[in-house]
Amino acid sequence: MSNFWSIFVIVLVVGNILGMVWLLFSTSKGSDVNEAETTGHEWDGIKELNNPLPRWWLWLFVLTIVYAVGYLYFYPGLGSYEGSLGWSQKGEFEQAIVENNARKAEFYAEFKEMDIPVLATSAKAMEAAERLFGNNCSTCHGSGGGGAKGFPNLTDDDWLYNNDPASLVATLTNGRAGVMPNLNLSPSDVTVMAYYVKHLAGDEVSEHVQLEGKKRFATCAACHGQDGTGNKALGAPNLTDNVWLHGSRIADIEKILREGKRGNMPSFKSILSQDEIRLLSAYVLTLSSSEEASAE
Ligand code: HEC
Ligand code: HEC
Numbered sequence: 001m002s003n004f005w006s007i008f009v010i011v012l013v014v015g016n017i018l019g020m021v022w023l024l025f026s027t028s029k030g031s032d033v034n035e036a037e038t039t040g041h042e043w044d045g046i047k048e049l050n051n052p053l054p055r056w057w058l059w060l061f062v063l064t065i066v067y068a069v070g071y072l073y074f075y076p077g078l079g080s081y082e083g084s085l086g087w088s089q090k091g092e093f094e095q096a097i098v099e100n101n102a103r104k105a106e107f108y109a110e111f112k113e114m115d116i117p118v119l120a121t122s123a124k125a126m127e128a129a130e131r132l133f134g135n136n137c138s139t140c141h142g143s144g145g146g147g148a149k150g151f152p153n154l155t156d157d158d159w160l161y162n163n164d165p166a167s168l169v170a171t172l173t174n175g176r177a178g179v180m181p182n183l184n185l186s187p188s189d190v191t192v193m194a195y196y197v198k199h200l201a202g203d204e205v206s207e208h209v210q211l212e213g214k215k216r217f218a219t220c221a222a223c224h225g226q227d228g229t230g231n232k233a234l235g236a237p238n239l240t241d242n243v244w245l246h247g248s249r250i251a252d253i254e255k256i257l258r259e260g261k262r263g264n265m266p267s268f269k270s271i272l273s274q275d276e277i278r279l280l281s282a283y284v285l286t287l288s289s290s291e292e293a294s295a296e
Pocket of ligand 1: 137138139140141150152154158159160161162168171172176179235262263264266280281284
């Protein structure tokens with residue numbers, strides 16, 4: 001606070017308190033009740049007496065003034081004067097952060113030595129991870145990790161990227177961006193390829209679609225693989241498993257082929273600590289059905 005504003009605040013605060021004292025004593029007129037003195041207001045013969053405040057009430061006001069003076073001595077309030085106790089909001093906040101970090105460090109200490117698959121079996125760790133998931137991940141992946149259109153289901157055993165512990169940590173730390181380019185296909189090619197993709201996933205289609213699709217799939221194979229089973233290094237989905245990130249209808253698939261698609265899993269590097277990311281990676285492992293099945 002600059003000197004000017006400091007003095008400005010001090011003058012205002014002190015001026016206000018002195019004003020209050022003056023008001024209190026200039027209007028106090030002893031404790032006598034005087035029946036004759038009225039405010040001059042009268043309704044239907046009822047007069048309003050102009051009597052002093054009861055003493056105890058007056059003293060309450062005096063007490064608040066004394067309290068204010070004491071407060072301003074101990075705590076900041078007079079411009080840039082810091083108060084004799086040296087208390088500050090910022091200090092209190094920083095202290096709370098330090099305490100919180102210490103509590104966190106203590107909590108995570110016992111998990112430091114555990115590998116991620118071991119963490120996944122710790123009920124205490126997974127309970128904390130569930131809360132972290134609710135706060136950071138469920139907006140996109142759903143509260144149970146079930147996903148939504150465009151946001152992968154984390155409870156099935158279908159993975160865009162690898163699901164080994166190191167890959168999961170990498171996914172959460174750095175984020176992922178899966179890019180399905182707009183390939184400028186002609187409208188008739190879009191339709192043929194959409195049916196062909198459904199064919200890869202098991203649908204019956206005409207011979208024409210099978211022949212033409214297979215020919216044109218060379219462009220797609222670079223990312224989705226020769227056989228259409230995808231590429232986990234690129235996050236290119238397996239097109240043969242009948243699990244759909246962007247919808248299973250022909251219209252959904254045509255839209256992707258016409259416009260391309262960019263999937264963005266944000267980076268949590270600056271939001272979560274490495275300890276928290278390890279806990280969440282373990283939690284993601286517990287969500288997928290195969291883990292559940294093998295645990296049973
Ligand atoms: C803003 C939305 C959003 C948030 C928040 C988010 N994700 Fe994601 N996540 C995505 C999207 C979109 C993808 C798919 C990326 C792609 O298409 O390449 C993804 C992918 C993933 C994958 C890879 C899935 C696979 O099949 O390989 C994992 C694991 C994952 N997220 C876990 C998490 C966790 C854990 C959190 C919380 C810390 C989280 N995500 C928060 C949107 C989000
Ligand atoms: C440069 C790599 C690349 C090429 C080439 C490519 N794709 Fe993709 N494709 C992707 C990625 C990555 C995604 C996932 C997008 C996301 O993360 O949201 C995807 C998504 C899709 C989807 C949506 C899958 C789902 O589960 O909803 C379909 C369908 C698809 N591609 C079909 C094709 C076809 C057909 C071709 C060829 C005409 C093709 N792709 C060419 C990378 C590619």
